[in-house]
Amino acid sequence: MSQAKAELQWALIGASDIAKTRMIKAINMQPDSRVTAVFSSNAAHGKAYAAETGIPKVYDTLPALLEDPQIDVVYISTTNDRHRDQAFAAIAAGKHILCEKPLALSVEDARQMVKRGESANLVFGTNHHLRNAVTHRTLRKLVKEGAIGKPLAARVFHAVYLPPRLQGWRLTRPEAGGGVILDITVHDSDTLRFVLGLEVEDVIARSTSQGLAQGGTEDAVMGAMYFGEGVLAQFHDAFTVKHASTGLEIHGTEGSLLAVDVMTQDPIGSVMLRRENEQSQVKLDPPEDLYAHAVRHFNQAVRTGSQPFATGEDGVRSLAVALAALESCKSGCRAPVLYA
Numbered sequence: 162m163s164q165a166k167a168e169l170q171w172a173l174i175g176a177s178d179i180a181k182t183r184m185i186k187a188i189n190m191q192p193d194s195r196v197t198a199v200f201s202s203n204a205a206h207g208k209a210y211a212a213e214t215g216i217p218k219v220y221d222t223l224p225a226l227l228e229d230p231q232i233d234v235v236y237i238s239t240t241n242d243r244h245r246d247q248a249f250a251a252i253a254a255g256k257h258i259l260c261e262k263p264l265a266l267s268v269e270d271a272r273q274m275v276k277r278g279e280s281a282n283l284v285f286g287t288n289h290h291l292r293n294a295v296t297h298r299t300l301r302k303l304v305k306e307g308a309i310g311k312p313l314a315a316r317v318f319h320a321v322y323l324p325p326r327l328q329g330w331r332l333t334r335p336e337a338g339g340g341v342i343l344d345i346t347v348h349d350s351d352t353l354r355f356v357l358g359l360e361v362e363d364v365i366a367r368s369t370s371q372g373l374a375q376g377g378t379e380d381a382v383m384g385a386m387y388f389g390e391g392v393l394a395q396f397h398d399a400f401t402v403k404h405a406s407t408g409l410e411i412h413g414t415e416g417s418l419l420a421v422d423v424m425t426q427d428p429i430g431s432v433m434l435r436r437e438n439e440q441s442q443v444k445l446d447p448p449e450d451l452y453a454h455a456v457r458h459f460n461q462a463v464r465t466g467s468q469p470f471a472t473g474e475d476g477v478r479s480l481a482v483a484l485a486a487l488e489s490c491k492s493g494c495r496a497p498v499l500y501a
């Protein structure tokens with residue numbers, strides 16, 4: 162695409178926890194990119210954050226950051242309600258965008274974001290980290306190669322305990338896009354789409370508050386997604402479960418794949434293949450930091466016109482599934498996934 166600079170300059174839109182704990186390192190560890198600026202709506206927070214993370218430039222208005230001609234790429238990781246307008250502004254300023262999930266609070270808004278990025282000939286990616294894991298990439302490959310025959314069912318175990326430092330807007334502010342469905346179910350849907358190579362047709366789900374979520378948000382959900390052709394997936398997502406392990410199972414006509422400790426931010430976990438009377442541990446390629454893998458592919462997309470590892474369209478689709486889950490919880494009925 163447009164840039165041939167030796168070093169792509171990334172800016173953070175949002176002085177967030179995820180940028181501090183994962184993304185700054187993932188960007189800076191690439192030989193061809195560096196975080197050089199951050200915008201925070203809270204000037205004092207932005208200043209302290211920049212000092213702590215070693216980011217040289219700090220802006221307290223978004224237009225000021227976007228006017229900086231040195232910046233090539235922005236990473237948006239504010240609360241979910243702010244992604245849309247920040248993306249629109251960044252696209253208007255000609256910056257490539259890696260946006261956090263969920264892309265927006267409606268499919269229509271998310272589609273607009275992706276469409277405007279495409280029209281401006283900019284790279285637009287969604288930060289779905291899980292599909293970057295060597296475990297999930299291996300599961301996808303094995304399913305595609307027919308290692309388990311025709312897939313019939315999947316089970317996702319993604320019930321975790323929300324760390325106290327993150328117990329803020331996710332639990333109390335539905336208008337900011339809080340709640341476990343927009344936070345975690347959205348990742349499940351992307352991972353299942355990626356591993357199975359199928360699209361979700363409808364969702365039935367039941368959510369509740371188990372004591373952490375307030376003000377109408379949910380902190381636990383169980384449900385089922387239907388992919389057509391008889392393929393079902395069940396999911397359990399929560400902010401309230403302290404002692405469970407995470408996992409993903411795919412069951413097919415000829416075998417099963419059992420992946421343990423894989424719905425996580427770390428490059429860990431194992432994959433077991435069961436067929437007939439055999440059970441074997443699948444040999445995995447060396448693990449790579451999930452976020453570094455995503456950034457590496459994003460930088461490559463900026464330089465060569467290839468696709469980010471999770472595209473904008475992937476973000477629109479995962480959001481559509483999560484919104485169907487929310488709708489089902491509200492109505493008590495099965496909800497079709499509305500992709501358009």
Ligand code: NDP
Nearest residue numbers: 175176177178179201202203206238239240261262288290
């Ligand atoms: P945070 O709560 O850490 O940050 C969200 C925003 O809150 C920041 O952008 C900042 O606003 C404001 N904020 C945070 N801390 C302070 C503070 N101490 N003082 C003042 N303002 C503060 O959010 P997360 O990092 O948990 O999540 C951000 C986004 O990333 C969400 O969209 C979430 O869904 C996504 N996410 C994705 C993950 C993944 O693995 N893909 C994992 C975790 C989150 P301002 O922008 O104005 O500075």
